[in-house]
Amino acid sequence: MTALAGESLACHDIAVTLPGASGPVDILRDVRFSVARGEFVSILGTSGTGKTTLLRVLGGLLAASSGKVHWHGVEVTGPPVGVVTVFQDYTHSLLPWRTVRRNVALGIESQCSREERDERVDAALSMVGLQKRADEYPWRLSGGMQQRVQIARALAMEPQVLLMDEPFGALDAMTKASLQDQMQQVQELTGTTIVFVTHDVEEAVYLSDRVLVLHGSPANVGLSLEIPLSRPRHQVTTKEGADYLELRHRVYEALGHKHE
Ligand SMILES: Nc1ncnc2c1ncn2[C@@H]1O[C@H](COP(=O)(O)OP(=O)(O)O)[C@@H](O)[C@H]1O
Ligand SMILES: [Mg+2]
Known part of the structure; x- marks a missing residue:
């Protein structure tokens, strides 16, 4: 299959069935969507809809029961080169005996020279505003800073x-x-393509170029909504705009919140 120009991800009719307590459970069915290069797409859904399961399939960490995933035209059969996953639980992903700098270097240590590694680690730390904490240990940092360390580690890999x-x-x-x-x-x-899973409607609309709402059981994509709000966006003014409020309204409706 040839990739469309500008296409990063193509997800063709993904289904996932997992073993449950009383037999197999269909978690995802007929999930199809694509993501353009450089696009920021959020996948939104209530707890237990299958967001993490879908992200694991996209990252090549879980094989779909049927359907195919292509990144840049190449079918996924394991974790693809250039695709990096940031997991939910940052507390278990940082090594407490390594400084912030050495935690950020973790994914690239074996791949590049010392100079290049230092450069990439510094660039990643500055992107998340942590240059000044580089030589501290992660357990001395707040939860938000620890999460920034994890994001910096992913960025240092230049995904x-x-x-x-x-x-x-x-x-x-x-x-x-x-x-x-x-x-x-x-x-x-960086122009990185980002697929961002969240259950927070405001966060999804605020950050994204497009929001996909997963719904149903088994789940599929119930809504794919373009978010044409101008950038850069601002926490106060963007969220006051009538266009933002209208988009947010449509997403809530797709999640099943009806206006009585
Ligand atoms: N490894 C697994 N084996 C069996 N069922 C699972 C497994 N992982 C998740 N599930 C089930 O799949 C459904 C979706 O889970 P998940 O993808 O974690 O949802 P979300 O991330 O949207 O909260 C849930 O019902 C969950 O219990
Ligand atoms: Mg989850």
């Missing part, structure tokens, strides 16, 4: 694609807002 599973889910509202804005900047600077 073409970032897959992120509710990366800000465990953080307080202020920290979350500041990390959302940092992700906007990273996206603008």
Whole structure:
């Protein structure tokens, strides 16, 4: 199959069936969508709909029961080169005996010279605003900073694609807002394709070029909504706009929240 020009991800009729307590359970069925290069796409759905399962399939960490995933025209049969996943639980992904700098270097140590490694680690730390904490140990940092270390590690790998599973889910509202804005900047600077899983409607609309709503059981894509809000976006003014509120309304409706 040839990739369409500008296409990063193509997901063809993915189905996933997993073993449940009383037999096999269909988690995903007929999931199809594509993502353009450099696009920021959120996958939104209530808890237990299958978002993490879908992201694992996209990252080549779980084989679909049927259907195919292509990244840049190449079929996924395992974790693809250039596609990096940032998991939800940052507390278990950082090594406590390594400094921030050496945690960020983890994914590239064996691949490049010392000079190049240092350069890439510094660039990644500055993108998430952590240059000054480079020589500290991660357990001395707040939860939000630890999550930024994990994101910096992914950025140091200079991925073409970032897959992120509710990366800000465990953080307080202020920290979350500041990390959302940092992700906007990273996206603008690097042009990375980002597939971002969240259960937070405001976060999805605020960050994305397009929002996909997963719904049903088994789940499929119930809504694919373009978010044509101008960039850069702003936590206060963007969220006050009538266009933002209208998009947010449509996403809530797709999630099954009806206006009585
Ligand atoms: N390894 C697994 N084996 C069996 N069932 C699973 C497995 N992982 C997830 N599930 C089930 O699949 C459904 C979707 O889970 P998940 O993808 O984690 O949802 P979400 O990330 O949207 O909360 C849930 O019902 C969950 O219990
Ligand atoms: Mg999940």
